[in-house]
Amino acid sequence: MNKRHREIVLPEADLSRQLERKSRRGFLLGGLAAAGALGAYKAVRLAGRDNMVPWPQRDVLNLNGKLWRSYVDDAHLMPSYAASQIGYLKPNGDHGLDEEPDDQGNPPEWDGFKLEGPGVTPVTLQLSDVQSLPRHEMITKFCCIEGWSVVQKWTGARFSDFTKKFLPPGASLTTYVYMATDGEDYFVGLDMKSALHPQTLLAWEQNDKPLSYEHGAPLRLIIPVKYGIKNLKRIGLIRYTNQRPRDFWYEQGYDWFAGL
Amino acid sequence: MAKLVLKHLLAIRWFHWVNFPILFLMIWSGMMIYWAYPVYRLGPVPLFPQWLFALLGLKFRLAEGMALHFVFMWIFIVNGILYIAYTLFSGEWRYLLPRSVSAFRDAWQVLLHDLHLRKEMPPQEKYNAAQQIAYCGIVVMGAGSLVTGLAIYKPAQLAWLAALCGGYEFARLIHFVLTMGYIGFFVIHVGQVILAGWNNFRSMVIGYELVKDGEQPVEQS
Numbered sequence: 001m002n003k004r005h006r007e008i009v010l011p012e013a014d015l016s017r018q019l020e021r022k023s024r025r026g027f028l029l030g031g032l033a034a035a036g037a038l039g040a041y042k043a044v045r046l047a048g049r050d051n052m053v054p055w056p057q058r059d060v061l062n063l064n065g066k067l068w069r070s071y072v073d074d075a076h077l078m079p080s081y082a083a084s085q086i087g088y089l090k091p092n093g094d095h096g097l098d099e100e101p102d103d104q105g106n107p108p109e110w111d112g113f114k115l116e117g118p119g120v121t122p123v124t125l126q127l128s129d130v131q132s133l134p135r136h137e138m139i140t141k142f143c144c145i146e147g148w149s150v151v152q153k154w155t156g157a158r159f160s161d162f163t164k165k166f167l168p169p170g171a172s173l174t175t176y177v178y179m180a181t182d183g184e185d186y187f188v189g190l191d192m193k194s195a196l197h198p199q200t201l202l203a204w205e206q207n208d209k210p211l212s213y214e215h216g217a218p219l220r221l222i223i224p225v226k227y228g229i230k231n232l233k234r235i236g237l238i239r240y241t242n243q244r245p246r247d248f249w250y251e252q253g254y255d256w257f258a259g260l
Numbered sequence: 261m262a263k264l265v266l267k268h269l270l271a272i273r274w275f276h277w278v279n280f281p282i283l284f285l286m287i288w289s290g291m292m293i294y295w296a297y298p299v300y301r302l303g304p305v306p307l308f309p310q311w312l313f314a315l316l317g318l319k320f321r322l323a324e325g326m327a328l329h330f331v332f333m334w335i336f337i338v339n340g341i342l343y344i345a346y347t348l349f350s351g352e353w354r355y356l357l358p359r360s361v362s363a364f365r366d367a368w369q370v371l372l373h374d375l376h377l378r379k380e381m382p383p384q385e386k387y388n389a390a391q392q393i394a395y396c397g398i399v400v401m402g403a404g405s406l407v408t409g410l411a412i413y414k415p416a417q418l419a420w421l422a423a424l425c426g427g428y429e430f431a432r433l434i435h436f437v438l439t440m441g442y443i444g445f446f447v448i449h450v451g452q453v454i455l456a457g458w459n460n461f462r463s464m465v466i467g468y469e470l471v472k473d474g475e476q477p478v479e480q481s
Contacts, residue, residue, distance in 0.1 A: 023466055053323075053324075077419060148299075252323060
């Protein structure tokens, strides 16, 4: 008789005593285990919050982020699509876009964006500075954290080319980059590996047309290896940094890494 | 003479009872995530209607759902992998794996028997053919949830996996359908456990089942 079919054969009275003992023991231990698990779950859920998320969960989310960041690779791409697959992208979020367009519907004035970082002399750059870089086009998927996705065509310059040109030779590459709208109403933090990914563009055209105001005119970040929440519109500030930067939706309880 | 027969090994019982609340939590948090883009329909009926999300208090909890889903997924994954490894090493898989294609015919007869349309059960060992198909199927579904889940979690880093799942959108649909499958499994499984009675349920907690004179240990859940 193997252990899978272990049998206990006893006289009737002993057998029921045996069964009672096993039942008591089994249900007691089971009950304790269940209570322990429920207690542990409650302890996690009631733990102090780190940017809206109980800290034990936040720690795991940060670990997930580290794990996936190490897997990010220039060869791991969001797939490309045919022009016929381009869909409609609804403007979803207007934080930092609170100025009204003028009577003709033209977006409000934009005075370029600031560039900062260790070893970088603060400078204000214009659209032409970005457009002087090699131009790239891609038709790829834009994924919203809500669950929907849509194929779009984007035209812009690679952030890696931008960094090569505008990070001074003396300045070392930082581990993060922070981008924000003018006034920092909306802001995102990015790990450098994702920021330098070949599909990460500073984009000025969407589906062969200049960006509309609601989609981030005149210059926005397109980073397909991140959810839409990281694809900052209407760039007002780019800052290289070695501290993990603030992030708008992270502070609302979302994952900091938010990578795809 | 009556006897106590060890039916469910200790490890199997642990895997089962760990999985139950974790799977519930994955479905619960999954619904918080799904609420943000609830596009699937069954004919004219939306899955799920807004009133149901409201009734369950699952609206406007996307961030919370993600923060649960991507934490507790680890327990679901590790528990599932350990369960599969254990059934392989312990030899339990022999009782769980349907023997041949005739299992489907046998399972049909089990169904007819359970619906009181047929008197005799087909011959079986520890589990009948319907159980074998259900218990193996649920493991395959679990693996499917992991694979499609990874595909929608990292559609760029794991683009090949998303492509294998029929693309990002289709992977999400499979992930959803599998979840509906768990709910269906749960309803039938609990119903069968209730019908099978206390002796059977108790064996999933204490391991042993009481087998009376001349009876074969037969599981009915």
